[in-house]
Amino acid sequence: MPRLKEEQLQRIYEERKRQLTSAAVKVFAQRGLPGTKISMITAEAGVSHGLFYHYFKTKEELFISLVREAVETSLKEIDDLIRLAGSPIDKIRILTEGMLDASGAPYFMLLHRARNFEEVPEEVSRLIREHPMDIYVKRLLPLFEEGQQRGEIADGDPEELIAGYLTVLSGVMVLGNGYSTPRTEWLLRFVEKR
Amino acid sequence: MPRLKEEQLQRIYEERKRQLTSAAVKVFAQRGLPGTKISMITAEAGVSHGLFYHYFKTKEELFISLVREAVETSLKEIDDLIRLAGSPIDKIRILTEGMLDASGAPYFMLLHRARNFEEVPEEVSRLIREHPMDIYVKRLLPLFEEGQQRGEIADGDPEELIAGYLTVLSGVMVLGNGYSTPRTEWLLRFVEKR
Amino acid sequence: MPRLKEEQLQRIYEERKRQLTSAAVKVFAQRGLPGTKISMITAEAGVSHGLFYHYFKTKEELFISLVREAVETSLKEIDDLIRLAGSPIDKIRILTEGMLDASGAPYFMLLHRARNFEEVPEEVSRLIREHPMDIYVKRLLPLFEEGQQRGEIADGDPEELIAGYLTVLSGVMVLGNGYSTPRTEWLLRFVEKR
Amino acid sequence: MPRLKEEQLQRIYEERKRQLTSAAVKVFAQRGLPGTKISMITAEAGVSHGLFYHYFKTKEELFISLVREAVETSLKEIDDLIRLAGSPIDKIRILTEGMLDASGAPYFMLLHRARNFEEVPEEVSRLIREHPMDIYVKRLLPLFEEGQQRGEIADGDPEELIAGYLTVLSGVMVLGNGYSTPRTEWLLRFVEKR
DNA sequence: CATGAATGAGACTTCATTCAT
DNA sequence: CATGAATGAAGTCTCATTCAT
Numbered sequence: 001m002p003r004l005k006e007e008q009l010q011r012i013y014e015e016r017k018r019q020l021t022s023a024a025v026k027v028f029a030q031r032g033l034p035g036t037k038i039s040m041i042t043a044e045a046g047v048s049h050g051l052f053y054h055y056f057k058t059k060e061e062l063f064i065s066l067v068r069e070a071v072e073t074s075l076k077e078i079d080d081l082i083r084l085a086g087s088p089i090d091k092i093r094i095l096t097e098g099m100l101d102a103s104g105a106p107y108f109m110l111l112h113r114a115r116n117f118e119e120v121p122e123e124v125s126r127l128i129r130e131h132p133m134d135i136y137v138k139r140l141l142p143l144f145e146e147g148q149q150r151g152e153i154a155d156g157d158p159e160e161l162i163a164g165y166l167t168v169l170s171g172v173m174v175l176g177n178g179y180s181t182p183r184t185e186w187l188l189r190f191v192e193k194r
Numbered sequence: 195m196p197r198l199k200e201e202q203l204q205r206i207y208e209e210r211k212r213q214l215t216s217a218a219v220k221v222f223a224q225r226g227l228p229g230t231k232i233s234m235i236t237a238e239a240g241v242s243h244g245l246f247y248h249y250f251k252t253k254e255e256l257f258i259s260l261v262r263e264a265v266e267t268s269l270k271e272i273d274d275l276i277r278l279a280g281s282p283i284d285k286i287r288i289l290t291e292g293m294l295d296a297s298g299a300p301y302f303m304l305l306h307r308a309r310n311f312e313e314v315p316e317e318v319s320r321l322i323r324e325h326p327m328d329i330y331v332k333r334l335l336p337l338f339e340e341g342q343q344r345g346e347i348a349d350g351d352p353e354e355l356i357a358g359y360l361t362v363l364s365g366v367m368v369l370g371n372g373y374s375t376p377r378t379e380w381l382l383r384f385v386e387k388r
Numbered sequence: 389m390p391r392l393k394e395e396q397l398q399r400i401y402e403e404r405k406r407q408l409t410s411a412a413v414k415v416f417a418q419r420g421l422p423g424t425k426i427s428m429i430t431a432e433a434g435v436s437h438g439l440f441y442h443y444f445k446t447k448e449e450l451f452i453s454l455v456r457e458a459v460e461t462s463l464k465e466i467d468d469l470i471r472l473a474g475s476p477i478d479k480i481r482i483l484t485e486g487m488l489d490a491s492g493a494p495y496f497m498l499l500h501r502a503r504n505f506e507e508v509p510e511e512v513s514r515l516i517r518e519h520p521m522d523i524y525v526k527r528l529l530p531l532f533e534e535g536q537q538r539g540e541i542a543d544g545d546p547e548e549l550i551a552g553y554l555t556v557l558s559g560v561m562v563l564g565n566g567y568s569t570p571r572t573e574w575l576l577r578f579v580e581k582r
Numbered sequence: 583m584p585r586l587k588e589e590q591l592q593r594i595y596e597e598r599k600r601q602l603t604s605a606a607v608k609v610f611a612q613r614g615l616p617g618t619k620i621s622m623i624t625a626e627a628g629v630s631h632g633l634f635y636h637y638f639k640t641k642e643e644l645f646i647s648l649v650r651e652a653v654e655t656s657l658k659e660i661d662d663l664i665r666l667a668g669s670p671i672d673k674i675r676i677l678t679e680g681m682l683d684a685s686g687a688p689y690f691m692l693l694h695r696a697r698n699f700e701e702v703p704e705e706v707s708r709l710i711r712e713h714p715m716d717i718y719v720k721r722l723l724p725l726f727e728e729g730q731q732r733g734e735i736a737d738g739d740p741e742e743l744i745a746g747y748l749t750v751l752s753g754v755m756v757l758g759n760g761y762s763t764p765r766t767e768w769l770l771r772f773v774e775k776r
Numbered sequence: 777c778a779t780g781a782a783t784g785a786g787a788c789t790t791c792a793t794t795c796a797t
Numbered sequence: 798c799a800t801g802a803a804t805g806a807a808g809t810c811t812c813a814t815t816c817a818t
Contacts, residue, residue: 012777034229038813048779053814115372119229133373164376171365171373178309179327179365182358186384189348194388199797203801210802231787242804247789393818397780404781423616423701425808436783441810503760507617521761542771552764559753559761566697567715567753570746578768582776594798620792630800635793 017055019045024062029109033063033120064123067114070107071131078139088147092165092191096184099169105176112174137162144191154193165190211249213239218256223303227257227314258317261308264301265325272333282341286359286385290378293363299370306368331356338385348387359384405443407433412450417497421451421508452511455502458495459519466527476535480553480579484572487557493564500562525550532579542581553578599637601627606644611691615645615702646705649696652689653713660721670729674747674773678766681751687758694756719744726773736775747772 023044027036038059042049056062081095098104114124140162147153154161168190172181217238221230232253236243250256275289292298308318334356341347348355362384366375411432415424426447430437444450469483486492502512528550535541542549556578560569605626609618620641624631638644663677680686696706722744729735736743750772754763 009777016777032226032229035226037811049813050779050781050815051777054777059813112369116370119225128372160374163374164380167366167369167373167376168362168381171367171369172361173365174368175306175361175365176310178322179361180354180357182361182384183354186355186358187362190380190383199800202797206802232789233787243788244790244804244806245802247791248802253788393779396818400781419701420614420617423614426810427808437809438783438785438811439781441812442781447809500757504758507613516760548762548765549768551762552768555754555757555761555764556750556769559755559757560749561753562756563694563749563753564698566710567749568742568745570749574746574772575750577772578764591798598798619790631792632794632800632802633798636798641792 013055016047016051020047020052020055021062021066025066025106025110028063028066028113029106032113033060060121064121064127066107066110067120067124067127070110070114071127073107074111075131075135075139078136082139082143087152088143088150089152089188089192091143092147092153093184093188096169096187099173100181100184100187102176105173108170108173109176112170133163133166136166140166147191148193151193153191161191210239210241210245214241214246214249215256215260219260219300219304222257222260222307223300226307227254254315258315258321260301260304261314261318261321264305264308265321267301268305269325269329269333272330276333276337281346282337282344283346283382283386285337286341286347287378287382290363290381293367294375294378294381296370299367302364302367303370306364327357327360330360334360341385342387345387347385355385404433404435404439408435408440408443409450409454413454413494413498416451416454416501417494420501421448448509452509452515454495454498455508455512455515458499458502459515461495462499463519463523463527466524470527470531475540476531476538477540477576477580479531480535480541481572481576484557484575487561488569488572488575490564493561496558496561497564500558521551521554524554528554535579536581539581541579549579595637598629598633602629602634602637603644603648607648607688607692610645610648610695611688614695615642642703646703646709648689648692649702649706649709652692652696653709655689656693657713657717657721660718664721664725669734670725670732671734671770671774673725674729674735675766675770678751678769681755682763682766682769684758687755690752690755691758694752715745715748718748722748729773730775733775735773743773 020041024036024041027040027044031040036059038052039049042052077098078095081091081098084091084094086094099108111128114120115128120128137159141158144153144158144162148155148158168187172179172187175181214235218230218235221234221238225234230253232246233243236246271292272289275285275292278285278288280288293302305322308314309322314322331353335352338347338352338356342349342352362381366373366381369375408429412424412429415428415432419428424447426440427437430440465486469479469486472479472482474482487496499516502508503516508516525547529546532541532546532550536543536546556575560567560575563569602623606618606623609622609626613622618641620634621631624634659680660677663673663680666673666676668676681690693710696702697710702710719741723740726735726740726744730737730740750769754761754769757763
């Protein structure tokens with residue numbers, strides 16, 4: 001019986017933590033670290049502000065852990081992409097659509113804010129320094145090289161091509177609302193062999 | 195004698211105000227409204243924090259006036275561009291280089307932050323609402339249409355093309371450091387007829 | 389259980405608010421709006437300065453609400469007085485004693501400060517403009533007229549008599565300490581028929 | 583020649599100082615020490631705020647010297663009054679009219695503020711302590727006693743009578759605008775023998 | 777676990793005072 | 798002497814964080 005109750009508590013705990021975390025991602029992505037007040041996160045999650053401190057030590061600590069999670073998730077998604085079946089250009093199309101898909105945007109915005117914007121805790125700077133864009137370029141290199149060999153992908157230095165394309169995709173994603181996101185087919189013109 | 199003194203005071207006033215303004219643009223662009231502390235601006239300008247209030251009423255008021263200035267400047271630059279001599283594709287090349295030129299970046303970041311990010315004063319929201327991306331598209335429309343007629347610019351809905359290209363350029367510019375900015379010629383692939 | 393807790397919170401809230409309000413009346417009455425620092429009010433109430441802002445939006449807002457309350461209370465007290473049993477001169481004696489009674493002084497001082505002194509928020513000016521002394525005179529008019537008919541009250545324009553007496557009483561009350569407050573019977577000489 | 587210039591400077595100096603002093607009396611009387619900003623005084627005097635410090639060391643120092651002056655002036659005026667020709671009741675009538683005369687009000691308000699209101703510098707408290715109302719009562723005592731002997735003035739303890747009457751007059755004067763000041767003849771009812 | 781009252785560090789803003797011109 | 802730019806102490810206000818219930 002106590003076992004059952006404990007498990008239930010555990011479940012409530014996890015559920016609440018998830019609730020708060022996803023509220024936090026949303027608000028941090030939109031407002032940044034200094035623009036986010038604890039009360040915004042708890043209001044978004046529909047709980048009292050005091051509850052925040054049952055689950056996280058400080059605002060900064062939460063921000064750091066979210067950035068860490070975003071870094072890990074983004075790397076994993078690249079790896080998953082590469083392991084898919086299909087031609088290189090198809091995979092790049094999937095990558096493009098995936099990045100433009102608004103659902104992943106908040107995590108991406110977090111990374112963007114951590115990388116370029118505002119004051120971030122030292123721990124975040126370190127995380128970002130340890131995961132430069134270069135890492136993503138390197139992981140995508142085999143894919144693009146194969147595409148070039150197949151004649152699907154434009155010629156030229158593949159690393160420069162990848163870096164440029166990731167920059168464009170990241171930029172488009174970061175802009176978000178207020179700008180009109182180009183269609184995938186148009187964006188692919190950057191990498192397709194003419 | 196008093197005339198001379200008056201002029202000198204005037205000069206000091208203008209100079210200090212310019213000093214503070216450009217410090218503010220820099221810091222606001224980097225940190226956003228809530229991430230910018232008055233002390234950051236005055237430290238950047240090398241004056242005491244109290245002096246800020248001889249030149250501006252509040253932090254918000256300054257932010258608003260800077261956004262207004264950025265809106266006006268950006269419109270003027272588009273108009274200047276169109277009036278240049280040269281073929282459409284040359285003008286678009288100049289536009290591209292101009293937007294990637296880091297010197298204008300702070301003003302651009304301000305606009306970006308005002309458009310998408312954080313809490314902004316109502317006055318700023320209004321300014322942005324009154325100047326949607328659409329305005330820029332409309333002004334560039336004749337240029338792109340001429341380019342399409344000449345066969346320099348890719349076919350398709352020119353408004354969609356312009357909006358997409360502006361989004362790409364804006365995105366690249368907003369990312370700034372931490373990403374590798376693509377070369378102008380590569381970016382032009384988006385609009386060039388193959 | 390939650391019901392009980394809610395009630396308790398409610399009670400704490402009301403109690404604290406009352407505590408702060410009465411501290412504020414006291415300090416505002418003594419020092420005026422610009423002479424009152426938030427820290428004086430919170431020190432008087434025995435709480436931290438931050439707590440002030442859980443209960444009131446700003447110092448000015450509190451001042452305004454206190455003045456409004458003082459206006460309403462003073463009108464109500466005049467009405468209560470008139471409804472008492474007794475001869476006109478008896479009621480005027482009660483009015484006199486009531487005004488000299490130190491316990492009501494703080495509220496009265498607030499009104500006095502709002503009426504004549506210092507910079508007050510526009511809202512306060514409006515309140516005062518809408519409640520000129522005249523209102524009090526009009527309400528007391530039937531009482532004084534009856535007194536004149538009975539031969540208890542001095543002859544002459546009753547409105548002028550009332551206004552003059554209210555001025556005298558207000559003045560004496562406003563002076564407060566440092567002056568010797570005259571006895572009620574002596575003050576009544578102003579209105580008694582000889 | 584240098585002598586002349588020096589004299590002229592001296593004259594300018596005195597004139598400016600007078601200008602500032604009378605502006606200060608006016609503003610201090612209306613707003614009190616904490617409610618008065620240096621800029622209000624200099625604006626009232628029509629000079630730059632920096633000039634204030636050519637003539638006075640600090641705001642407090644000026645306030646102190648004005649209170650001192652007000653104390654001395656008020657004592658002198660009582661003495662002058664007593665030395666006038668005429669019957670006691672006539673002199674009391676002149677005293678009454680003099681106190682109600684708005685021109686002297688600012689100095690009087692200063693005394694009132696020093697006596698009862700707000701935080702004042704220790705030097706001011708000392709001045710006030712050394713000049714309690716009692717001093718004025720004592721100086722007027724012969725006048726009232728003579729009036730009682732002549733049957734012009736109401737019977738009873740003359741010191742109490744004087745203190746009461748001064749309190750009433752002071753109160754009426756302090757109220758100033760917003761209240762209707764009673765006519766002299768009505769106020770005299772407090773002291774006249776019926 | 778959940779709530780919101782309470783605290784205090786820190787940011788914003790005002791203004792007395794100083795000082796170069 | 799006169800001005801207004803400049804400084805910094807002090808007050809207003811916000812909000813992250815703690816804690817009693």
